[in-house]
Amino acid sequence: MANEKKLVEKITARDVDFAKWYTDVVREAKLCDYSSVKGCLNYLPNGYALWENIKNDLDKRFKDVDVSNVYLPVLIPESLLQKEKDHIEGFAPEVAWVTHGGLEELEERCCIRPTSETLFCDYWQKIVKSYRDLPLVWNQWNSVLRWEKTTRPFLRSREFLWQEGHTLHATEEEARNRCEQMFKVYIDFVTEDLAIPLICGKKTESEKFAGAEDTYTIEAMMHDGKALQSGTSHFFGHSFADAFGIKYLDKENNLHSAYETSWGMSTRIIGALIMVHGDDSGLVLPPRIAPVQIMVIPIAQHKEGVLDKALEITNLLKENNVRVKIDDSEKSPGYKFSEQEMLGIPIRIEIGPKDIEQGQAVIVRRDTSEKIIVKLEELTTKVNEVLELIQKNMYAKAKKFLDEHIYTAKSLDEFKQIAEEKTGFVKASWCGSKDCEEKIKTDTNGFGSRCILENDEHVDNCVCCGKKGKHMVMWGKSY
Amino acid sequence: MANEKKLVEKITARDVDFAKWYTDVVREAKLCDYSSVKGCLNYLPNGYALWENIKNDLDKRFKDVDVSNVYLPVLIPESLLQKEKDHIEGFAPEVAWVTHGGLEELEERCCIRPTSETLFCDYWQKIVKSYRDLPLVWNQWNSVLRWEKTTRPFLRSREFLWQEGHTLHATEEEARNRCEQMFKVYIDFVTEDLAIPLICGKKTESEKFAGAEDTYTIEAMMHDGKALQSGTSHFFGHSFADAFGIKYLDKENNLHSAYETSWGMSTRIIGALIMVHGDDSGLVLPPRIAPVQIMVIPIAQHKEGVLDKALEITNLLKENNVRVKIDDSEKSPGYKFSEQEMLGIPIRIEIGPKDIEQGQAVIVRRDTSEKIIVKLEELTTKVNEVLELIQKNMYAKAKKFLDEHIYTAKSLDEFKQIAEEKTGFVKASWCGSKDCEEKIKTDTNGFGSRCILENDEHVDNCVCCGKKGKHMVMWGKSY
Numbered sequence: 001m002a003n004e005k006k007l008v009e010k011i012t013a014r015d016v017d018f019a020k021w022y023t024d025v026v027r028e029a030k031l032c033d034y035s036s037v038k039g040c041l042n043y044l045p046n047g048y049a050l051w052e053n054i055k056n057d058l059d060k061r062f063k064d065v066d067v068s069n070v071y072l073p074v075l076i077p078e079s080l081l082q083k084e085k086d087h088i089e090g091f092a093p094e095v096a097w098v099t100h101g102g103l104e105e106l107e108e109r110c111c112i113r114p115t116s117e118t119l120f121c122d123y124w125q126k127i128v129k130s131y132r133d134l135p136l137v138w139n140q141w142n143s144v145l146r147w148e149k150t151t152r153p154f155l156r157s158r159e160f161l162w163q164e165g166h167t168l169h170a171t172e173e174e175a176r177n178r179c180e181q182m183f184k185v186y187i188d189f190v191t192e193d194l195a196i197p198l199i200c201g202k203k204t205e206s207e208k209f210a211g212a213e214d215t216y217t218i219e220a221m222m223h224d225g226k227a228l229q230s231g232t233s234h235f236f237g238h239s240f241a242d243a244f245g246i247k248y249l250d251k252e253n254n255l256h257s258a259y260e261t262s263w264g265m266s267t268r269i270i271g272a273l274i275m276v277h278g279d280d281s282g283l284v285l286p287p288r289i290a291p292v293q294i295m296v297i298p299i300a301q302h303k304e305g306v307l308d309k310a311l312e313i314t315n316l317l318k319e320n321n322v323r324v325k326i327d328d329s330e331k332s333p334g335y336k337f338s339e340q341e342m343l344g345i346p347i348r349i350e351i352g353p354k355d356i357e358q359g360q361a362v363i364v365r366r367d368t369s370e371k372i373i374v375k376l377e378e379l380t381t382k383v384n385e386v387l388e389l390i391q392k393n394m395y396a397k398a399k400k401f402l403d404e405h406i407y408t409a410k411s412l413d414e415f416k417q418i419a420e421e422k423t424g425f426v427k428a429s430w431c432g433s434k435d436c437e438e439k440i441k442t443d444t445n446g447f448g449s450r451c452i453l454e455n456d457e458h459v460d461n462c463v464c465c466g467k468k469g470k471h472m473v474m475w476g477k478s479y
Numbered sequence: 480m481a482n483e484k485k486l487v488e489k490i491t492a493r494d495v496d497f498a499k500w501y502t503d504v505v506r507e508a509k510l511c512d513y514s515s516v517k518g519c520l521n522y523l524p525n526g527y528a529l530w531e532n533i534k535n536d537l538d539k540r541f542k543d544v545d546v547s548n549v550y551l552p553v554l555i556p557e558s559l560l561q562k563e564k565d566h567i568e569g570f571a572p573e574v575a576w577v578t579h580g581g582l583e584e585l586e587e588r589c590c591i592r593p594t595s596e597t598l599f600c601d602y603w604q605k606i607v608k609s610y611r612d613l614p615l616v617w618n619q620w621n622s623v624l625r626w627e628k629t630t631r632p633f634l635r636s637r638e639f640l641w642q643e644g645h646t647l648h649a650t651e652e653e654a655r656n657r658c659e660q661m662f663k664v665y666i667d668f669v670t671e672d673l674a675i676p677l678i679c680g681k682k683t684e685s686e687k688f689a690g691a692e693d694t695y696t697i698e699a700m701m702h703d704g705k706a707l708q709s710g711t712s713h714f715f716g717h718s719f720a721d722a723f724g725i726k727y728l729d730k731e732n733n734l735h736s737a738y739e740t741s742w743g744m745s746t747r748i749i750g751a752l753i754m755v756h757g758d759d760s761g762l763v764l765p766p767r768i769a770p771v772q773i774m775v776i777p778i779a780q781h782k783e784g785v786l787d788k789a790l791e792i793t794n795l796l797k798e799n800n801v802r803v804k805i806d807d808s809e810k811s812p813g814y815k816f817s818e819q820e821m822l823g824i825p826i827r828i829e830i831g832p833k834d835i836e837q838g839q840a841v842i843v844r845r846d847t848s849e850k851i852i853v854k855l856e857e858l859t860t861k862v863n864e865v866l867e868l869i870q871k872n873m874y875a876k877a878k879k880f881l882d883e884h885i886y887t888a889k890s891l892d893e894f895k896q897i898a899e900e901k902t903g904f905v906k907a908s909w910c911g912s913k914d915c916e917e918k919i920k921t922d923t924n925g926f927g928s929r930c931i932l933e934n935d936e937h938v939d940n941c942v943c944c945g946k947k948g949k950h951m952v953m954w955g956k957s958y
Contacts, residue, residue, distance in 0.1 A: 033602070033606075035551060035552050035598065035601075035602060036556060036559060036598075036601050036602070037552040037554045037555070037556060037589065037598075040552035040553075040554065041552070042549065042550075042551050042552070042598075042602055043549055043550040043551075044549055045547035045548065045549055045617070048547075048548050048549050048550055049547075049548070051550075052548060068524035068527075068528070069524065069527050069528070069531060070521065070522055070523055070524055070527050071521075071522035071527055071530075071622075071640060072514060072521050072522075073514050073516040073519035073520070073521070073638055074519075074553070074591065074622055074624065074638055075516045075519065075575075075624075075638070076516070077515060077516060080515060093581050093582060094581050095581070096554075096577045096579065096580045096581075097577060097578065097579040097580075098575045098576065098577050098578075098591065099576065099577075099578045099579065100575065100576040100578065101575045101576075101626040101637075102572050102573050102574065102575075102626040103572060110516065112553065112577065112591070119514065119515075119516075119521075122514075122515050123512070123514060123515070123521055127512075138524070142622075143550075143553055143621075145553065145554075147580040147581040158580075159552055159553055159554070161550060
């Protein structure tokens with residue numbers, strides 16, 4: 001039996017040291033690993049398969065709203081990066097510079113893209129002439145590089161994978177609608193496919209993206225009560241269009257400046273998946289996104305007929321479009337269970353000689369450990385039911401956790417007390433001033449504004465200065 | 480009618496200036512465009528959609544033979560690149576160097592990956608301990624950068640998109656089998672999905688990949704008779720494993736060096752698609768890979784019922800998993816035909832008031848211009864038949880062209896005469912010496928060895944020196 005616990009014993013308990021639990025799970029589930037390139041990750045088969053599924057599901061949602069995929073260069077000439085003032089201020093300190101090509105020094109150095117607004121705008125300036133050329137709704141799946149000092153798997157690394165969507169529009173209304181539409185796509189994707197409940201809204205002035213007029217954000221609560229910003233959608237107004245001189249002629253031949261948006265989601269979201277759903281046995285993956293949904297594990301597989309039956313079940317499920325694998329290796333069943341649990345595979349099916357005698361198999365749910373005995377002829381139907389149940393239960397469980405960890409503060413003292421005693425988010429009214437925002441963060445040991453809650457209940461006086469409140473804001477410590 | 484010819488008039492005829500025809504088609508079909516980053520391309524929606532389909536089809540074939548996708552960093556530290564001697568000699572002159580991260584100069588400069596053998600081997604050296612860790616069969620879809628002097632859309636650019644597979648094995652036999660298996664996957668993919676016939680075999684010593692023991696290549700013949708190397712699979716033997724110290728313990732606890740392979744296909748293949756199948760009206764895309772397989776074009780669409788019927792047909796086909804679009808814009812039908820032809824969409828369906836009266840539609844094949852009148856109730860069946868026919872016909876047509884443009888030379892004089900008078904490939908025996916290979920290339924104004932033809936008919940004396948021949952070789956000018 002000692003052997004069976006082997007994998008679990010390699011990970012720290014969540015409540016003992018959450019940060020260590022996280023890195024232990026990433027390592028034992030073989031999701032990613034540090035490379036010899038400082039601060040950069042190797043995305044390993046298990047981690048990349050997760051990203052592939054995320055990418056496929058999200059890309060389908062993009063195509064449903066008429067997004068076209070493109071690919072623009074990995075390099076940005078320095079003069080382009082500098083065209084939009086706020087943008088260069090935000091990114092210059094953290095880009096990597098290419099100074100030599102082959103054996104020659106470059107006339108103008110180029111950075112590796114930290115994000116590609118400048119490249120899209122530079123190209124659009126060349127091709128957009130009239131209203132007929134608009135809107136442009138483009139997206140690319142690529143990697144970007146930001147020279148971070150401290151790094152953590154998926155959460156912060158110098159290079160990371162993401163998608164960046166960029167759009168150009170004739171009118172402000174159309175651009176704002178697109179920005180909000182893509183924000184909505186992220187919300188639907190994360191809640192429906194990743195089973196992660198969200199707090200959503202606009203960022204405050206000081207938390208906006210460099211160069212944006214408005215930034216919409218989706219924020220998820222990790223098991224330690226901290227927030228992870230999981231996707232953003234930006235409305236730029238004319239800022240980039242003016243910096244790059246993107247103008248179009250309307251039907252009456254009048255020249256106008258265009259409106260731009262951009263929106264992105266990255267491999268960070270894998271960090272959210274791990275930290276929202278994982279437990280002391282390892283990963284717990286939502287069925288819709290799990291690379292393997294079911295692991296079939298034969299019991300006493302050397303006994304006659306067991307392996308054949310297990311294989312028969314596996315093939316049957318495969319034919320019914322379930323992502324299923326069989327573990328027929330020489331390891332003990334207990335060790336196999338432990339591996340399947342570490343990888344977060346939503347269901348395992350156990351089948352041994354006694355089950356076969358009785359024409360049944362045992363379904364074990366990863367999310368609840370519940371065992372369900374099912375007749376073999378009902379297996380496919382039952383499995384699909386249970387996958388659906390797991391998906392729903394995972395969302396419900398995470399939603400309950402989120403709701404239970406949101407507190408309300410009416411005064412700064414109350415806020416400070418919550419910050420000391422609890423983990424989670426705090427809802428509190430705010431006057432809109434940068435000073436109050438900063439003071440709150442300092443006095444509460446790190447509760448920054450996560451987002452402005454719109455259409456929310458009554459806004460009280462500012463929790464900090466006591467003056468008339470402007471917004472209800474969700475505050476939290478963040479990754 | 481003048482309007483109708485508009486797009487076609489923008490492209491040069493193939494036989495007038497093939498190079499110009501090529502760039503005209505790339506531009507008018509909006510596949511890609513030069514960016515402000517010297518030598519780098521913007522892959523536009525039409526071009527990238529083509530790459531997405533290529534990627535999806537090829538990736539399915541990879542997964543069928545147990546390839547796992549991963550992602551390794553975009554940067555390679557200089558010391559890693561230098562570990563394999565032949566490799567650094569091959570690539571050092573054409574890499575871009577990152578010397579600064581943020582505001583600081585790097586202790587060790589890094590290049591942007593020109594290919595990733597060194598990164599895979601560096602990581603494998605750390606994780607491979609025993610035979611149980613082998614084989615490793617990994618692949619990544621990424622971009623690479625090589626500082627080319629002259630560039631052409633898809634054919635040669637500083638940055639290009641590709642996949643690079645890397646595998647590690649315990650035995651030479653297993654590694655050689657994998658190398659040949661992936662070579663076979665490329666052949667099947669290109670012939671079956673892209674309808675491009677191939678000449679396949681090993682590269683000669685001087686044409687091999689830097690560091691490889693054997694390089695297998697697939698070579699396609701363009702309409703101008705030149706060869707395009709379209710995919711390669713390399714067997715490295717121990718070269719990288721030894722340079723990186725990758726060793727494993729066998730069952731008896733003896734230490735061995737491992738065997739490595741790598742294999743890649745890039746966006747160059749889009750160049751092959753264009754130059755093998757395209758004609759004076761633009762692109763011609765094989766149905767299996769075409770982003771849009773059918774364009775429905777209503778005739779006299781302002782007349783009552785026409786648009787409704789055209790839309791009904793479009794939706795019907797969509798439900799039957801055909802990739803179909805409708806062009807209900809205000810342009811003239813003739814102009815729409817011209818656009819659909821330029822984009823290489825395999826089928827257009829014309830439907831007007833008279834057709835509706837008679838319960839029919841007109842199918843027009845892009846490959847032959849043939850018009851087929853079909854009853855509406857048979858449309859779905861017929862369309863699928865015709866798509867299948869087009870796919871087969873495109874291969875047959877290209878195969879006929881290839882066969883008709885392969886010549887045999889028994890002497891250098893004969894070879895020189897063919898080279899002067901014909902376009903295409905030349906089959907000729909070769910003694911195996913580098914001198915003869917070079918002399919042939921010089922004397923024939925550029926006919927290099929494309930590949931060694933294995934299991935071929937009788938090998939004569941060397942076409943160059945007259946000594947005993949060692950191989951039958953396919954020679955050709957190349958892109």
